[in-house]
Amino acid sequence: MKKNWSNLSNSYKNSKIKVKLFITITLIMIVTLAFVLAGLQWSFALYDEQIYIKSSQVLIMSSNSIEEQLERVEEEVSFNIAMDPQIQRNLTELQGDVTGYDLYRIKREIVDELASYVGSEKYIQSIYLFDSDGREYLAGSSSEPMNEAKKYIYLQDASKLEGKNYWVIKDGSNRFLNSGRQIRSYENLNFENIGKLLIRVDLDKIVSDLPKINGEIAGNIVMSNGKDIFYSEKAIDDFKKFNFSAEEDEGYKIENIDGERYFVNHIKTSYEGWTYWSFIPFEPMFAKITAAKYLFIFLLMLMFVILISLGFNFSKRITNPIEDLVSACKHIQKGNFKIVDSLNPSLVYKDEVGILYRNFKTMVEQIEDLIEENYSKQLLIKETEFKALQAQINPHFLYNTLESINWQAKANQQQQISNMVEALGYLFRHSINFKEDIITVDRELEIVENYVTIQQYRFEERLIFHLDIPSEVMQCSIPKFTLQPLIENAIQHALEPAIESCVIKITAYQKKDRLFLRVxxxxxxxDPLLLEKLREGKIQTAGNGIGMKNIDERIKLSFGEKYGLRIENLSETGTAITIVLPFKRGV
Structure with missing residues (x-):
């Protein structure tokens, strides 16, 4: 069992997020539904209990009302008749030999007296009085004399109880309940048996006059003595199979009687030990509640299905983009960066998953661009290295050739040619030396001076060159061939088109942690428009040399974006180019 649970746990942990969300939401909904149904069942149980309490109250009220009327018959009517002086006198006279008119007179007096009692009582149907000789005197709505069999049943206990009232009950659904009593003579207190009294009470009238609270909540009232029924408000055939033996004095239950459910409530009273029952048809009474119950359960189940569906769609909305990203990662791992073209950020929301989705696509596109850029740079580096190697092919041959030219110039006493060849050889050696990208300012000035030497032989007195460089900046770092291209541009654009002399000046100064070189x-x-384009790097300077954009980019690559070139026109005439470098000594 433990192993199976461990396997299930591992399967859950290793499942897709979509499956985990679906299982989690389903379990939450099932637990919630179970609690709701349990609460609903508990609520209906409380409702049943409230119905029981209410029906018990109604049943108690009904039993009290019935017994109140029966006690009145017993204590007022039956007792008063038994003690009635007229009845006592008439029954005593009948003890003797009475015939003819006297018998008729006495009988009429007894019937009239009994009729007076019947007329004043609503629930008494008939009164039967029997003298000591068994003669019957009847008053009430019944006109039929009682047959001997019934008389025997009703009056058999009269002698045993010696004047006390008793109720005669029969098994079955009986409309009438009979109160019996022995009439004894109280003249001279001899307590002689002078007759028997039987009062027939109409239980149907008593029950029909009971207050009906909440419609028919009392249901069908049944009265039993032990397990035997002696009264039922309605037809009793449907309840013949019901067990009327109540173990407790009061209680309720739901019983299925002949295919129909009843809410059965009972209470046992101290009066005669009778048990009162109420049978309330369950379906008519609880139809709306039952319909509401099943409707509520149906709505819960429908809500469960809808929420599960919504939860599944919600989980798909979260997990589908993630699955797309996982799939994309697998393709990217194999080098297929074009897979990001299939990712469509417009199909996902702008929540956390959507942000991840968009950022992932942007990141992969940037990585692809960087890879392509790096690949291009590597190709460029290889090409540059190849060209550099080609440029270094047998440099000694070129040096030896220049030395031969220089020796021949000196031999022919051509000092100018010798100086120019020496300067050219210096520039050549430094231009093909790729091992040093950063040099000191003094070495850069040597390159400039050798270049100017060559140009001064060309332009003679038209080129005037000045250097104003403090000694403290001579050991500062500078990219190689930074100043020489600027001097070359000045000669090309300022000296060559002019007829007059051209002054080119290089100055330097320090300001805080920066070095400024100015040409x-x-x-x-x-031209201002051309100057603006040069500043933006949109055009390159004319000529075949190193352009200002190249110089600016090399400075920024070497020292950072805050350094570089600044180009400006002077207030009167001329151009000034300022090189901004970090004040850093040593290479």
Missing amino acids: EDNGPGI
Whole structure:
């Protein structure tokens, strides 16, 4: 059992999130539904109990009303008749030999007296009086004399109780209940038996006059003595199979009697030890409640199905994008970055999962761009290295050739040619040296001076070159070939188009942690529109040399985005290019 539970637990843990959500929501709904149904059942049990309490109260009221009327018959009517002086006198006279008119007179007096009692009582149907000789005197709505068999049944206990009242009950559904009593003579207190009295009470009238609370909540009232029924408000045939033996004095239960359910309530009273029953048809009384109960259960089940469906759709809305991302990850792991094109962020919501979905696609696209960019850079590096290797093919041959030219110039006493060849050899050696990208300012100035030497032989007195560099900046770092291209641009744009002399000046100064190198010329300057495009890097300077954009990018790559070139026109005439570098000594 423990192993099976462990396997189920592991299966649940390793399931998809969609399955976990569905199982979790289903379990929550089942537990909730179980609690609701249990609460509903408990509520209906409380309702049944309240119905029992109410029906018990009605049954108690009914039994009290019935017994109140029966006690009145017993204590007022029956006792008063037995003690009635006229009745006592008439029955005493009948003890002797009475015949003829006297017998008729006495009989008429007794009947008239009995009729007076019947007329004043609503629930008495008939009164039977028997003298000591068994002669019958009848008053009431019954006109038929009592046959001997019934007389024997009704009056058999009269002598035993010696004047006390008793109730004669018969098995079955009887409309009438009979009160019997022996009449004894109280003249001279001799207590001689002078007759018997039987009062027939109409139970149907008593029950029909009972208050009906909440309609017919009392149901069918049945009275029993032990397990034997002696009265039923309605036909008793349907209840013949019911067990009327009550173990408790009061209680209730729901019984199925001949295919029909009844809410049965009973109470036993101290009066004569009778038990009162009420049979309330369950369906008519609880029809609406039962319909509401099953409707509520149906709605709960419908709600359960709807919520499960909504929960499943909700879980799909969460897990489907995640599953798409998992699938995309597997393709990306194999190098297929184009799979992100199938991801459509417009199909997902803007919740956390949607943000993850969109950010994942953006991240993969950026990674793909970076990979392509890095791949292109690697190709460029390889190509550059290949070209650099090609450029380094037998450099000694070129050096030796330049040395030969220089030796021949010196031999022919051509000092200018010798100086130019030496300067060119210096520039050549530094231009093909790829091992040093960052050099010191003083070495960069050597490159500039050698380049200017060559140009001064070309332009002679038209090129005026000045250096104003403090000694403290000479050991600061600078990318190689930063100043030389700027001097070349100044010669090309300021000196070559002009007839007059051109002054090119390089100055340097320190400001806090920055080094500023400034190249100025007194040329015509730069057109403002062209200057704006140069600042934005939209155009490259003319010529085959290193452009200003190249210089600016190399500075930024080497030291950061806050460094680089600044181009401006001077207030009067000319152009100034300022190089901003970190004040950093040493390479």
